[in-house]
Amino acid sequence: MALPENTEPLRPLRALIFKEWLKIRWVLWGxxxxxxxxxxxxxxxxxxxxxxxxxxxxxxxxxxxxRLFYAELRFIPLAIGVISGLAQFVPEIIxxxxxxxxxxxxxxxGLILTMQxxxxxxxxxxSLGLLAGLALITHWYYPAEIVFSAVITLLPWLLxxxxxxxxxVTVLIEPVWFRRIVLLAIYFGLIRFFFAGFxxxxxxxxxxxxxxxTLATTMPVFLSGHRFRRGFHT
Amino acid sequence: xxxAIECLNLTHCYxxxxxxxxxxxxxxxxxxxxxxxxNGMGKTTAINILMGFLRPTAGRCLVLGxxxxxxxxxxxxxxxxxHEGHIQYDFMTITQIERFYAAFYPRWKRQYYYHLVxxxxxxxxHKIAHMSCGQRSQIALGLILAxxxxxxxxxxxxxxxxxxxxxxxLDFLLDFVRTDQKTVLMTSHIIQxxxxxxxxxxxLGYQKLLAQLPVSTFxxxxxxxxxxTPQPVEVLRRESLIRNIETLKQHVxxxxxxxxxxxxxxxxxxxxxxxxxxxIPLSFEEAFIGITGKx
Numbered sequence: 001m002a003l004p005e006n007t008e009p010l011r012p013l014r015a016l017i018f019k020e021w022l023k024i025r026w027v028l029w030g031x032x033x034x035x036x037x038x039x040x041x042x043x044x045x046x047x048x049x050x051x052x053x054x055x056x057x058x059x060x061x062x063x064x065x066x067r068l069f070y071a072e073l074r075f076i077p078l079a080i081g082v083i084s085g086l087a088q089f090v091p092e093i094i095x096x097x098x099x100x101x102x103x104x105x106x107x108x109x110g111l112i113l114t115m116q117x118x119x120x121x122x123x124x125x126x127s128l129g130l131l132a133g134l135a136l137i138t139h140w141y142y143p144a145e146i147v148f149s150a151v152i153t154l155l156p157w158l159l160x161x162x163x164x165x166x167x168x169v170t171v172l173i174e175p176v177w178f179r180r181i182v183l184l185a186i187y188f189g190l191i192r193f194f195f196a197g198f199x200x201x202x203x204x205x206x207x208x209x210x211x212x213x214t215l216a217t218t219m220p221v222f223l224s225g226h227r228f229r230r231g232f233h234t
Numbered sequence: 235x236x237x238a239i240e241c242l243n244l245t246h247c248y249x250x251x252x253x254x255x256x257x258x259x260x261x262x263x264x265x266x267x268x269x270x271x272x273n274g275m276g277k278t279t280a281i282n283i284l285m286g287f288l289r290p291t292a293g294r295c296l297v298l299g300x301x302x303x304x305x306x307x308x309x310x311x312x313x314x315x316x317h318e319g320h321i322q323y324d325f326m327t328i329t330q331i332e333r334f335y336a337a338f339y340p341r342w343k344r345q346y347y348y349h350l351v352x353x354x355x356x357x358x359x360h361k362i363a364h365m366s367c368g369q370r371s372q373i374a375l376g377l378i379l380a381x382x383x384x385x386x387x388x389x390x391x392x393x394x395x396x397x398x399x400x401x402x403x404l405d406f407l408l409d410f411v412r413t414d415q416k417t418v419l420m421t422s423h424i425i426q427x428x429x430x431x432x433x434x435x436x437x438l439g440y441q442k443l444l445a446q447l448p449v450s451t452f453x454x455x456x457x458x459x460x461x462x463t464p465q466p467v468e469v470l471r472r473e474s475l476i477r478n479i480e481t482l483k484q485h486v487x488x489x490x491x492x493x494x495x496x497x498x499x500x501x502x503x504x505x506x507x508x509x510x511x512x513x514i515p516l517s518f519e520e521a522f523i524g525i526t527g528k529x
Binding site: 013019091096105106 | 282285286287288289303307308310311313315317318322323325326330333334335336338339401423
């Protein structure tokens with residue numbers, strides 16, 4: 001005998017995914033379009049470069065002069081992360097609408113975790129799309145070593161996108177303005193680390209630490225969420 | 235346990251500003267309870283405390299037997315909460331929002347929602363953001379009714395509603411509550427609508443409880459009397475029986491839980507000469523203004 005409709009355990013999760021999807025779907029379509037546009041631009045530039053220059057000259061420019069041919073991608077993941085966070089949580093903090101979610105019969109931590117994971121997954125998917133697109137273009141024109149180098153170079157920028165998302169959400173749901181400003185300053189300082197280098201593989205030896213740092217900075221959202229839930233005003 | 239809500243020695247402050255001190259009240263199961271008071275007297279604060287969105291400075295509140303700041307998810311499923319301003323997910327449509335909430339509540343009754351919402355005559359893909367305040371109130375109430383809660387907490391259900399929607403809201407609410415013996419705690423700034431709705435009430439004043447009693451008792455025992463006197467009457471404010479005094483030139487109106495004989499005795503005791511004392515019939519709203527004051 002089939003279970004009654006309401007006993008299906010994944011229904012609340014699916015409902016939450018649906019709600020978050022309604023808020024961020026346009027951002028994701030926009031991110032996809034912008035990413036495709038920039039990747040197309042990079043591909044066209046490379047085609048032009050190889051048409052107008054001899055292979056040795058291209059090699060000289062790209063490898064010896066260390067000119068990043070995909071620098072346009074630098075801030076795109078960060079922008080996607082921040083805009084996703086805004087699209088997802090601005091509607092929640094207007095009129096303190098997040099209280100609706102906190103009244104749902106689910107655990108507070110589970111709710112925040114689910115909402116955050118949905119945003120991070122959306123950010124991750126767009127980032128992976130960007131990474132795959134760049135790898136494909138690079139592979140078309142350059143040897144495997146350059147493809148690997150491109151992926152390693154892009155990684156911290158993608159992580160910055162995740163951190164930008166966490167920063168946006170944490171700052172938005174923190175109920176006290178002073179704390180918001182402090183959090184913003186801290187996250188701004190941390191995100192700057194991800195853009196300190198501007199050359200091939202600048203983070204190739206330390207990217208593990210950057211992953212850990214990014215994961216660590218997803219934690220404060222729980223504290224801000226708890227403070228919002230309990231109505232802290234100091 | 236017969237009480238759905240119990241607040242014991244509840245004290246709350248915003249910084250140095252005291253909202254109330256040692257407030258005690260309880261809501262019996264199956265009753266409709268009103269928290270009444272003028273703007274800024276802490277009605278919404280009380281609801282935020284009850285729903286765990288604020289932790290009281292001191293004292294405690296029990297909601298369906300659980301500490302208000304530690305209500306378990308299973309118990310939250312039994313509480314229908316209407317936020318001030320009928321706040322809902324206005325990026326959703328009529329159909330989407332019903333499907334969303336249905337996933338969380340085991341006793342969900344979608345027919346309650348559609349019974350109310352169908353009266354709006356809107357299509358299912360109509361976005362809540364594009365609705366009037368009155369229409370949004372029907373959506374919010376329909377969602378709470380479909381949840382089939384044991385306890386409903388309604389924060390200023392009347393905000394932004396015209397008379398028609400206010401009455402529609404109350405008609406549906408009363409039908410639901412009286413049929414299934416639900417408990418309701420509600421606040422509103424439109425007092426006259428509540429006279430025939432609420433059973434018991436507390437009336438909040440500035441940092442204190444002005445009254446806690448059944449509405450019928452309030453209507454029967456709270457009186458207003460008018461008389462003329464050339465003397466100042468401020469001395470009467472010290473008398474515990476007198477709850478409020480209004481003066482206009484030599485005309486004086488006093489309000490309180492007393493009869494005309496007790497008033498005459500008080501006037502004599504304070505040496506106030508006066509003309510004939512006339513009792514003024516009070517509507518529920520006038521009695522409310524009488525106890526809370528106009529300012």
